[in-house]
Amino acid sequence: MQASATIENVYDVDAVRRQFPILSRQVNKQPLVYFDNAATTQKPQAVIDALVNYYTGYNSNIHRGIHALAEEATSAFEASRDAAQSFLNAEHREQIIFTKGTTEGINLVAATWGRANISEGDEIIISAMEHHSNMVPWFMLCQEKRAVLKVIPVDANGELDMEAFENLLTAKTKMVAIVHVSNALGTINPVKLIIEKAHNAGAVVLVDGAQSSVHLDIDVTDLDADFFVFSSHKVYGPTGVGVLYGKQHLLEAMPVYQGGGEMIKDVSFEQVTYNDLPYKFEAGTPNIADTIAFKAALDFTTAIGKENIRRHENELLFYATAELEKISGLRIIGNAKHKISVISFVIENIHPQDLGILLDHRGIAVRTGTHCAQPLMQFFSIPGTTRASFAMYNTREEIDIMISGLNKAIKMLS
């Protein structure tokens, strides 16, 4: 038997696909080919069921209710915290703060830890491949505090210049905020090494795990990350939920973020006593339904097995890369040695937007543009890229459809 066939035999992609109802729909009278997974993933039936079951069975506000529904909703909500704790291998459940998503997690850290710890002349290091979400909050903080924002450059392959990073680290470096996996290039950054070097310089590290958490095994304890943020909707879960993990002593020392219900213990007009972790950072009624369904997504992903998913996605990545390289005038942007299943590319004399429009007419969903990483596009001197990103349910046949669609689009455009 051929070695290349064995993986498909072990990994039953058809069975996986059957769990995602949306994949059977058509777009522009063609079967949907969904390659925009780095923007958001589709949801399995288990996640949709969890949402419906909550609203039809036990919708209620959580934590202080005395009745049965409130108790059921509270335990389901808190079970999601346990699931997230185990997904990240965090030491304590109190280290899991629920947010709206990755962006809010970063803003929370910048607004609380940042305001308390950054002063004039301090330095914050980010990289040239950050998503705007891990760039703008630090830019804003630096402006407010007259601190200095430093940027780790990338090389032509889309890898971080680690030597430059070490040179940027100084006694004034207080924070290194770094993306684990680039959404535009697919590059997997050596975050463990970055954390080690940053810690040696006395800096705190925030890891943006928006793209990594769905593909890689995350162990915040082993990484020794100070903060780690990610979003549910990129891990087959609902939108509007994210996780901020933080080291206990940092979270405890941080000032509160938003004021309101849930985050307080006692309130009088003279004095407010704040709640303990994690509630101190969870003001107001949280996104209960989506947070509960988030657990279904984590359970679903874990049951299939990240390693199995990764093997399948890597096969797709290698196959798609080889097929794309056959197209004349096509250049892949981001050729890092370690990549997840994201391929960004440009084609000579063709604007990504034109490709995107023509592919859409064939039912193929890709992303075109700057991928919220404008400085990175400026570095590569391109107006943007076309990006195909693969998930657990994608197939080789879908890649063939995209390649054929691309060839037809190129013919129409040139």
Added chain:
Amino acid sequence: MQESNSIAAIENEIIEEFQLFDSWEDKYEYIIDLGKKLPALDPGFKTDENRVRGCQSAVWLVADFKDGQVAYKADSDAVIVKGLISMLIRVLDLQSPDNILNAKLEFIREIGMMNHLAQTRSNGLLSMVKQMKNYALAFKARKDGAGASS
């Protein structure tokens, strides 16, 4: 009776032309062809000031006012957008500010390009129409202002 060069008459012409196409590919090949044929804007006009905001591709638009008519020139680095712009120019070029401001531009829906007007597409057709009308409004204000003072 409609004049042959009125906005409505030109819109009808375009609608009739599009009725000849059987497939979406034919339509897009035609739009791409229009995009390629639209004369490139002088590089001197491709300034930040002339950029139409809200587009994924770069779109530049300039307008002139002469003899009561607005003359438009535009360019883009994406060819489908350029083709769509070319049709807008064909309809609105050398019309009076009032006619431009009142134009409903129903042809966009009629030829099946309505999806390009949706906000989410961010390909700039909507911003483009808005910007063309803004120029018309500005020229109208200038004309009315000049009229009132004389």
